[in-house]
Amino acid sequence: MCYNGGTPAGENCQCPIGWTGAFCELAKCTSKGPNPEYLRTNVDMVFVLELTQQAHAQ
DSSP, rough: OOOOOEEEEEEEEOOOEEEEEETSSEEOOOOOOOOOOSOOSSSSOOOOOOOHHHHHHO
């Protein structure tokens, strides 16, 4: 099953722009952001996502 507008292509999916993964389940950046002025070390980032069946159906 392909998500996010992907089309079946063998065992995987052909994903539209902005999506990647075997089933187009992973968002992919389509443009590069600006380079940071400096780099910080020892910094952790945590992203909390909630996936629901309703979100997958869209």
